[in-house]
Amino acid sequence: MNPHAALIRDIPDFPKPGVVFKDITPLLRDAAALRDVIGALAGTVRGERVDVIAAIESRGFIFGAALATALGAGFVPIRKPGKLPARTVGVDYALEYGTDRLEIHADAFAPGARVVLIDDVLATGGTLLAAKDLIKAVGGELVAATVVIELAFLDGRRRWGDGAPLHALWRY
């Protein structure tokens, strides 16, 4: 059950015809709802030692940075191409409405760093899987991934595979 379902808005045909876009901006501007979401994200990794939150540009940054502060963890950005200034590792991927590339700094993690991956939406799973691969490629130990919204009808979870658990606060 999502107590804040009314704060997630369906926008038909954005950014392309046929896509129903889950708009989280009404939720973000609601102070109590935003606090609840950050608390719920923290709940998905309660009891785990977490050194770093890694989050995906750009909507993932909103939740990831707030969660890092709440948990007393650090923050590592996984960015769209050409944005990170030092040496990077990158991967091309497909998402629900296009293709893109994600990059991470090659030295993003201290040895043995325990990492939680955060994003706002799991749709086809291409983005989250690309981020998982990058974290592993640069030596992070992935503890879990958590998304706020899972579009279960797109079956992205099927691609996630074994290893770290994949949590979702709300499923559609």
Ligand SMILES: O=P(O)(O)OC[C@H]1O[C@H](OP(=O)(O)OP(=O)(O)O)[C@H](O)[C@@H]1O
């Ligand atoms: O599961 P998938 O099909 O891969 O789609 C999920 C991704 O799509 C959106 O990102 P987008 O690239 O639109 O970036 P944004 O956060 O900058 O809006 C969303 O924030 C997820 O990262």
Ligand SMILES: Nc1ncnc2[nH]cnc12
């Ligand atoms: N339908 C959707 N709504 C919001 N973000 C998305 N990212 C990928 N698909 C999405």
